[in-house]
Amino acid sequence: xxxxxxxxxxxxxxxxxxxxxxxxxxxxxxxxxxxxxxxxxxxxxxxxxxxxxxxxxxxxxxxxxxxxxxxxxxxxxxxxxxxxxxxxxxxxxxxxxxxxxxxxxxxxxxxxxxxxxxxxxxxxxxxxxxxxxxxxxxxxxxxxxxxxxxxxxxxxxxxxxxxxxxxxxxxxxxxxxxxxxxxxxxxxxxxxxxxxxxxxxxxxxxxxxxxxxxxxxxxxxxxxxxxxxxxxxxxxxxxxxxxxxxxxxxxxxxxxxxxxxxxxxxxxxxxxxxxxxxxxxxxxxxxxxxxxxxxxxxxxxxxxxxxxxxxxxxxxxxxxxxxxxxxxxxxxxxxxxxxxxxxxxxxxxxxxxxxxxxxxxxxxxxxxxxxxxxxxxxxxxxxxxxxxxxxxxxxxxxxxxxxxxxxxxxxxxxxxxxxxxxxxxxxxxxxxxxxxxxxxxxxxxxxxxxxxxxxxxxxxxxxxxxxxxxxxxxxxxxxxxxxxxxxxxxxxxxxxxxxxxxxxxxxxxxxxxxxxxxxxxxxxxxxxxxxxxxxxxxxxxxxxxxxxxxxxxxxxxxxxxxxxxxxxxxxxxxxxxxxxxxxxxxxxxxxxxxxxxxxxxxxxxxxxxxxxxxxxxxxxxxxxxxxxxxxxxxxxxxxxxxxxxxxxxxxxxx
Amino acid sequence: xxxxxxxxxxxxxxxxxxxxxxxxxxxxxxxxxxxxxxxxxxxxxxxxxxxxxxxxxxxxxxxxxxxxxxxxxxxxxxxxxxxxxxxxxxxxxxxxxxxxxxxxxxxxxxxxxxxxxxxxxxxxxxxxxxxxxxxxxxxxxxxxxxxxxxxxxxxxxxxxxxxxxxxxxxxxxxxxxxxxxxxxxxxxxxxxxxxxxxxxxxxxx
Numbered sequence: 001x002x003x004x005x006x007x008x009x010x011x012x013x014x015x016x017x018x019x020x021x022x023x024x025x026x027x028x029x030x031x032x033x034x035x036x037x038x039x040x041x042x043x044x045x046x047x048x049x050x051x052x053x054x055x056x057x058x059x060x061x062x063x064x065x066x067x068x069x070x071x072x073x074x075x076x077x078x079x080x081x082x083x084x085x086x087x088x089x090x091x092x093x094x095x096x097x098x099x100x101x102x103x104x105x106x107x108x109x110x111x112x113x114x115x116x117x118x119x120x121x122x123x124x125x126x127x128x129x130x131x132x133x134x135x136x137x138x139x140x141x142x143x144x145x146x147x148x149x150x151x152x153x154x155x156x157x158x159x160x161x162x163x164x165x166x167x168x169x170x171x172x173x174x175x176x177x178x179x180x181x182x183x184x185x186x187x188x189x190x191x192x193x194x195x196x197x198x199x200x201x202x203x204x205x206x207x208x209x210x211x212x213x214x215x216x217x218x219x220x221x222x223x224x225x226x227x228x229x230x231x232x233x234x235x236x237x238x239x240x241x242x243x244x245x246x247x248x249x250x251x252x253x254x255x256x257x258x259x260x261x262x263x264x265x266x267x268x269x270x271x272x273x274x275x276x277x278x279x280x281x282x283x284x285x286x287x288x289x290x291x292x293x294x295x296x297x298x299x300x301x302x303x304x305x306x307x308x309x310x311x312x313x314x315x316x317x318x319x320x321x322x323x324x325x326x327x328x329x330x331x332x333x334x335x336x337x338x339x340x341x342x343x344x345x346x347x348x349x350x351x352x353x354x355x356x357x358x359x360x361x362x363x364x365x366x367x368x369x370x371x372x373x374x375x376x377x378x379x380x381x382x383x384x385x386x387x388x389x390x391x392x393x394x395x396x397x398x399x400x401x402x403x404x405x406x407x408x409x410x411x412x413x414x415x416x417x418x419x420x421x422x423x424x425x426x427x428x429x430x431x432x433x434x435x436x437x438x439x440x441x442x443x444x445x446x447x448x449x450x451x452x453x454x455x456x457x458x459x460x461x462x463x464x465x466x467x468x469x470x471x472x473x474x475x476x477x478x479x480x481x482x483x484x485x486x487x488x489x490x491x492x493x494x495x496x497x498x499x500x501x502x503x504x505x506x507x508x509x510x511x512x513x514x515x516x517x518x519x520x521x522x523x524x525x526x527x528x529x530x531x532x533x534x535x536x537x538x539x540x541x542x543x544x545x546x547x548x549x550x551x552x553x554x555x556x557x558x559x560x561x562x563x564x565x566x567x568x569x570x571x572x573x574x575x576x577x578x579x580x581x582x583x584x585x586x587x588x589x590x591x592x593x594x595x596x597x598x599x600x601x602x603x604x605x606x607x608x609x610x611x612x613x614x615x616x617x618x619x620x621x622x623x624x625x626x627x628x629x630x631x632x633x634x635x636x637x638x639x640x641x642x643x644x645x646x647x648x649x650x651x652x653x654x
Numbered sequence: 655x656x657x658x659x660x661x662x663x664x665x666x667x668x669x670x671x672x673x674x675x676x677x678x679x680x681x682x683x684x685x686x687x688x689x690x691x692x693x694x695x696x697x698x699x700x701x702x703x704x705x706x707x708x709x710x711x712x713x714x715x716x717x718x719x720x721x722x723x724x725x726x727x728x729x730x731x732x733x734x735x736x737x738x739x740x741x742x743x744x745x746x747x748x749x750x751x752x753x754x755x756x757x758x759x760x761x762x763x764x765x766x767x768x769x770x771x772x773x774x775x776x777x778x779x780x781x782x783x784x785x786x787x788x789x790x791x792x793x794x795x796x797x798x799x800x801x802x803x804x805x806x807x808x809x810x811x812x813x814x815x816x817x818x819x820x821x822x823x824x825x826x827x828x829x830x831x832x833x834x835x836x837x838x839x840x841x842x843x844x845x846x847x848x849x850x851x852x853x854x855x856x857x858x859x
Contacts, residue, residue, distance in 0.1 A: 553710055554788075580707050581690070627714065628788055 037489075044072040044480060044492040051512070054444050056457065056505040057116040057130055058478070060084075063498025064111045066132055066143065071444070071505055072455060072480055074494030082141045082150045083111030083134045087595035091150075094597055095571075095606050096526075097295070099302040103137055103155050104289040112136045114163060115502040119172040119211070123233040123340075123449030127510040129211050131166035131175050138162030140177055140204060142211055144297070146516045151295040154213045157288035157310055158185045158200045164229040166204075170237045170449075174271060175213065177202040178242050182223030182249075186286065192251050197223035200312075201242060201322075203271055212294070217278055217311045218286075219269065219322060222375050223249055225258070226267070228333050228399075233449050234340030236358040238272040241343050245330035258330065259349060263382065265324040266334055266345055268361065277318045283311040298525045300604050316376025323365060324374065325356050326382040333399035333440075337408065337423055338449050342387055344408060346398040353397050353410055355426065357387035388426040394419045398439060399502075401446030403453030403483055409446075411438040411458065418458055418481065420488060432488040434458040434479055435466050443483070444505035452507060456481045456488070459500045467495060476500060517581040519602030526604035528573035533557045538649045545570045545647075551585035551599060552577040553626040555651060556619070559634030563647030566611060566640055572619075575604040586622030589636065596622050611638040655749055656839075659832040663754070666828040667742030669821055673698055673735050676818035679772070681798055683708070685808045694720070695816060698735060699728045715796055715807075716787025717779055727771065734764060742829075754833050761826050773800050 046052055052070030055077075060067055064084025068077045085092030085101070092101050092109055101108055111134035118125035130143040138156035143149065156162055161180030168175050179199030184190055198220055205216040224244040232239035247264045250257030277283065288310040295302040315322050325343075331354075333346035343356040363369075364384040371379045394412030397419070401409050407429070410419045416437050420430040440459045444452040458479040466477060475495040482489040521531055530536050530548045536557035539546045545568050550557045556574070564570060574587045576599040588596040589609055597605040611617065621632035639645045655663065677695035684691045692711075694703040701722050709719040722728060738761060745753040780797025783790075791807070798804065798811045805811075815823065 553714075578710070580704075580710070631788075 040482075040489070040491045043482065044074065046070070046073040046075070051508055053454075053508060054452070054505040055508055055511055056442070056503055057118070058459070058496055058500040058503040059113045059116050059132060060497060061114065061476075061499030061501050062112050064113050064134070065498060066113060066116055066130065067497050067500070068148065069478075069494075069496075070508075071457070072492065074478065074480060074492050076497070078148055079497065080143055080148055080150065082132055082143065083108075083113050083139065083153075085109040085595070088598070090595050090597035090605060090607070093595040095608065096301040096604075099304040100150060100153050100293045100295060102291050102293055102304040103139070104157070104291055104306070105137060108137055110136075111139065113141075113498075113501075115166060116504050117166050117168055117175070117502075118504050118506055119206070120168055120448060121171055123170045123237075125445055125448055125504070125506045125510070126172075127506055127514065129172075130504075131168065133162050133165035133177065135161055135163050135180070138165075138177065138179075140166045140175055140213065142213060144211070145511055146514050147297065148515075149295070151297065152211070152213055153291075153293045154204060154215065155290040155292070156200075156202050156215070157290035158218060158286070158312075159183075159202065161225070164201075164226045164242050167229045167231055167240070167447075168206075169231040169240065169271070170233050172206050172208070174216065174231075174240075175204040175206055176229050176231070176240050176242075177204060178226035178229060179221075180225050180227060182225065185220065186288075195249070197249065197251075199223055199226050201226065201240075201267065201269060203240075203274065213292075215290070215307075215310055217274060217283060217313055219274070219313045219315065221267065221315065221322070221377070222247075224264070227331070230334050230336045230447060232336055232340055232358065233338070236336060236340040236343075238270060239358075240269045240271060241325075241334045241336065242267040242269065243327065243331040243334045243345060245332075261329075263326040263328050264330055265379070266327045266331065266343065266356065267377070268323045268325060270321055273318070273321050274313055277313055277321065278311065282318060283313050286310050286312045296525075297519070298523050300519070300524065300526045300529075314376070319376075320365075322377050323361070324377050324379040325361065325385050326371065326379060327354055327356075328352070335400040335402070335408075335447060338402050338404050338451060340449070342423060344400045344410070346400060346410065348396050348398055348413070350397070351392070353390035353393045353400070353421070353426075355387045355389065355423075356385045360387065361385045388424075390419075390421050390426045390428065393421065393428060394431065399441055401441055401443040401456065402451050403443055403446070403456075404451035405453055407453075407483075409441060409443065409456050409483070411441045413437055413439060413461075418456060418488065420483075430486070430488055432481060432490065434460055435477070435493065436460055436462040436464060440500070440502040442503045442505055444507065447504075452505075454482075454484055455491075456483050457503065457505070459496070459503060461499070463495070466493065478503075517601075518579050519600060521575075521577065521579055521602040524575065524602055524604060526573070526575070528571070528606065529575045529604040530573075531575070531577070533577070533651075536651070538647060540647055543568050547572045547649075549574045549587075550577050551575070551587070551621065551632075553583065554621075554628035554632045556587075556621070556632065556634050557651045558649035559651045560653075561635070561647075561649045562637040562639075563643075563645050564611060564636055564638045565643055566614060566638060568611065568638075570609045570611065570636070572607045572609065573604055574599050574607070576601050578602070583625055584623045585625055585632070587619065588622050589619035590617045598623060611636075614638050614640050655751075655754075655832070655836050659836050660746060660749060663829050663832050664743070664746045666825040666832075667739060667746065667757075669825050670735060670739050670742070672821050673818045674732065676821065677702070677816040678818040678822070680812075680814055680816040682812040683711075683809045684812075685810070687808075697818070698731045701725075711809075712796075714787065714789045715794075716784030716790070717796060718782065718784075720779065725775070738764065751833075751837075754829070758826070758830055758833060761829075765822070765826070769800065776800065 054071040056069040056071045058067045066080040081091040117131045119129040138159040142152040144151045159179040160183045163180035164178035166175045178201045182197040182199040185198045200218040225246040227243045229242045246258035293304045327345045328347045329349040331345040332348045335344045364380045369384040394415040396414030438458045442457045460477045480492040578601040592609045679696040681694045803812045
């Protein structure tokens, strides 16, 4: 080979290497993932000691809890146990909280929490309460946003799969709950293939002062799957819209059998009309069996009431109460825009996003523009109620939130993206991928009359390669996206707990000022509370021993107890005497077949212990309360049954 | 005294009445764990603020619990201030220089004795510690500062007059200044500034 040919071959290397460099710089062809760019980090960075702009309340799904995050930072602040027991603080284990989880089926330690919904005044989140539904054993819970604790759980009778819940009306007059899994009503032993399944749409009245819930009435409806709901607002105030799928009423292989029809329905319920019918006495009183559980903040204790009656409205007897709006194709979400005029359906198998018009709906009702009537429910003509369709939005549209500036944001599960489109023109203006398979999405106040349209948060079902792998079971995730500009912009991606379905957010300033710091000790009305160390004592009543115990940095009173016998049932009623912010005490004793208790300042909680063997058992404070926390411990002496060891107790006596 | 200084003096004396409704002194403790601060207020006749919390924290170092009933001062301090106000009113009515001077002297004495007493209590609580205390730091005393701030283990203690205390100081200074001013005016007019000169030219209407 001559030098010349060598050079000539080398010449070829020049363009080849340029190509390699270009390829390397542009990245190999293949799936592209958006990364947060530019000033994204500073947009979500909250300097140490400073506060987030919003509280975000995320449902825990199968964790049965609600998690509280700060937005935009994505920092987790609290896990609120609602439908699931929480060994971390004794929720669902203590005699004080067990009544909250009572149902007509007995005590249930778990449920599937789907949709957190903030109470509203005049169509705007007011920061008083958060409602959340239990899907499996139908219930609705209320969380007090002063204490961030579950204070009430109401069971829904004549229902199954409480999914279209707990959406509120404009002034929280009602919280709704609809049946996703239709069943025989009342329940009975019939063949599954029977035709007699039905559902109920439930309206829970909320007391405007106390927040206390009461099942006001149920509407008995055909046995479809009532999936989601949202209340009207502004002009459509007085109505609630429920989507339903499975109008085929299949009982088996629903993925095929419930997907046959082109259109299912949105049920539009006129609840003001319902109130008229109730006042006229046009309801049936049905026997039912359901629990109403309330936590008394002063007694630090919940009580259960078993209820036996419910008022039922039947559509065929109540004209004008309910209409069906045909909606393609197994619709999932139903969302009402801030003006109250547009009703957006997430037809999850549809190729369009249908938007109904409230004013056209009223006109169609007035003109009796009906396709047919099902069990007394008029089905309005699709074209008569349709405002427009968003064409080619994405695959699997599920849920829509609004920014208050004329745009809607729809989550598309199958194509894994958020689609931004304009109300009125129905044109898609932007889209952004999510990682992966988005379910719900949230904009602070995004289902209200006045959204704080700064961010949209995607709630994703699948994370796969997004985080460090943790074996087969992976977290779900949330993605915070900036929506202040023309184009949506990914800012942050953070893992979430359980499986968040819906979530809502509210400006921090609305809640912060009301957040309770300590429970006032003087207001403690727990029957076993002791308010001064001098009152601490032990009382025996047969086999029951009640320890009236105090906790104060850094000792329990009493901390030495003798005279307990095998077979006794020992109740440690521990009152935290602290009135200092963020000084809880914990209590646990060796061998107790239950969870620890965490007692907030001014609170009383009870741990029940049944010692099985003689011996000396230590107990201690589980919450690092002070410099001498490790010294916050004591002993209980357990003697055989029938012992002559007298019952004695004390603290500090050598 | 002439009319204007006399009215000023009366106002200053009457403002001492606010001591019955405003706290005299404020002790604030801050620590890494207490960024919001823990406060104790001292009034003419009582204590207020987060006493239970302070006592709870103090038990670690063996300090005796601070309780209102331990301080006999609270039973007679209102009478002393009440008496001072009455005497002041009398001075303005009679309008004699020696009486003003007496009032000022009494007030000054009362303030000095009061501060000394406050120091004594601070010393007592800060030094007289339970030998069985969980936390013992050799050579460490926990006397709060009389006025100003001081580091006591993890706490910074701030001790300053509160609204009532400021009013008392202000009242004293105002009367003293008026009194001195009147003396200077009188001297310029060729009269000796002595206590036996009884009345100024301009009588109060």
